[in-house]
Ligand code: IMP
């Protein structure tokens with residue numbers, strides 16, 4: 001199948017993604033092997049839904065999943081403040097929580113969510129993100145990182161541009177002229 005004309009090229013292919021997700025899941029399964037029924041994966045919608053679905057199915061220790069949705073004020077993803085538009089169904093006090101995000105860019109979203117969840121007194125709080133952009137001035141703790149990627153707009157595997165390209169099974173770079181317009 002030909003690549004969509006808005007896409008520059010494939011950055012991470014499906015096999016690479018699947019292999020890395022399996023590794024992350026193995027690592028999490030080892031690190032939380034002692035947790036018997038208190039592990040919660042918290043996925044951030046919409047971007048993390050595919051990553052979380054794959055990751056969760058490879059984690060061999062018992063766990064539950066819950067979701068939050070956030071949105072940024074302003075037009076672009078990194079222009080402003082973060083706002084929770086859908087909260088967790090369950091309290092997380094006393095639970096071992098892994099916050100699962102799609103991508104860290106400026107770090108604002110993950111920072112905000114980390115602080116918000118920490119305030120609810122979980123037994124432990126870790127972060128897992130599929131990708132992180134290489135850029136300066138970002139200081140957010142990522143405990144489980146899938147891929148470090150260049151500072152370009154990427155889509156696929158849950159990640160979107162204006163809600164498109166989200167369900168591609170690989171990560172592709174968007175052409176610059178496509179995202180500099182919007
Ligand atoms: P941050 O708050 O600047 O770290 O931005 C994080 C959020 O912006 C992520 O949760 C994504 O929803 C979105 N985002 C940042 N970079 C990209 C990208 O390259 N593709 C798709 N979404 C992105």
Ligand code: MG
Pocket residue numbers: 044045046047048102103
């Ligand atoms: Mg997101």
